[in-house]
Amino acid sequence: MNDRARDPATALPFLPFARPVIDEAMIAVVGDTLRSRWIASGPQVAAFEKALSEHVGGRPVRTFTSATGAMEVALALLGIGPGDEVVTPAQSFFASANVIARAGARAVFVDVDLATRNVDLAAAAAAVTPRTRALLPVHFNAPLDPAALAAFRARHGVRILEDAALAIGSRAGGRPVGATGDLVSFSFHPNKNMTTIEGGALVVNDAAEAAAAERLRFHGIARLPDGTRDVEVAGGKYNLSDVSARLGLAQLARLAEWCAERERLAMRYFDCLAGDDLLTPERLPPRDNPGHSWNMFTVLLPLGDMALTRKGFMEAMQREGIGTGLSYEAIHLATYWRAQGWREGQFPVAERIGRETVTLPLYPGMADADVERVCVALARVIRSRPA
Ligand SMILES: Cc1ncc(COP(=O)(O)O)c(C=O)c1O
Incomplete structure (x- = not known):
């Protein structure tokens, strides 16, 4: 979807999970x-x-x-x-x-x-x-x-x-x-x-x-x-x-300015998500993260407490006019690597991230209100039932 298009359900601009600045x-x-x-x-x-x-x-x-x-x-x-x-x-x-x-x-x-x-x-x-x-x-x-x-x-x-x-x-x-x-x-x-x-x-x-x-x-x-x-x-x-x-x-020439903006938006995410009992700090990136350029804001979904699957979650967010990404699957579980003998259970952390991760919108030009909108939708959708 064109990221400037208005989502018909919400009449709000669609928020992709990433967007380059091309002025x-x-x-x-x-x-x-x-x-x-x-x-x-x-x-x-x-x-x-x-x-x-x-x-x-x-x-x-x-x-x-x-x-x-x-x-x-x-x-x-x-x-x-x-x-x-x-x-x-x-x-x-x-x-x-x-x-x-x-x-x-x-x-x-x-x-x-x-x-x-x-x-x-x-x-x-x-x-x-x-x-x-x-x-x-x-x-x-x-x-x-x-x-x-x-x-x-x-x-x-x-x-x-x-x-x-x-x-x-x-x-x-x-x-x-x-x-x-x-x-x-x-x-x-x-x-x-x-x-x-x-x-x-x-x-x-x-x-x-x-x-x-x-x-x-x-x-x-x-x-x-x-x-x-x-x-x-x-x-x-x-x-x-x-x-x-x-x-x-x-x-x-604009990189430093954009990284500062990304950091500011990431901090807004932390502030908005604080206190959500389903999105505990271990499900979020490290907040105290000196030097990080915040290319992504990833969260681990509390799938055990959710009625939706990750796919269902991503589709529900899409219906809210919010794009999400999947970064990344556990590499060793891909067919090519399984054929070389790698198998499930070898790397539990990578596998857990691969199962639970989603990436939320984060890019220069997002407004604080956009971050707040994502957080409100996130809190609602993780508690919702399949449509
Ligand atoms: C961690 C990592 N390594 C390598 C690449 C490959 O980059 P490129 O698409 O420029 O080849 C990506 C792209 O998303 C990546 O996320």
């Missing part, structure tokens, strides 16, 4: 880029990568057509392939694990923390074997702790690819996510805190890794001193367009 200034700069006729990768990509690098304190950044592409390139950069293991949380978007399988390596799932939904590092340490080459943790409902990740890397001698798809604009240890650590990937999908329509980025450690990432994102092509081209590694095709990059530049 006239952004449409104008995209139009200028289109009119320039240089629309594939070019000067705007270079400028966007420079701006992203400044955002992460000077570390090199390369852009991609998606975070998934950035993570695929990152694993190739690390030389991860058949025979290797990568430890990763069982609770994330499917992409976090798919990229490991697509590299030919084995994903080793571990459980997550109920509040932050971030990987349980003690479980991750216990899952390390001599074949473990990397940890692929996800910034979910709180920024990952850079000191804990550095200690993990030093102790186990593995590389770390931080999946920060949800965390552009987050700060950890007082610095932007991406300013520290090993490899860090971001997503610029329209549901994220800033968008390039589709797109992603990878923060790397040095110029050599940046050059390798550039080759891997564009067919593996290297330029030779005589002006001809060579391919040493079969690369893919993941380069961002200049049109997307120009939008990304305009969005990045």
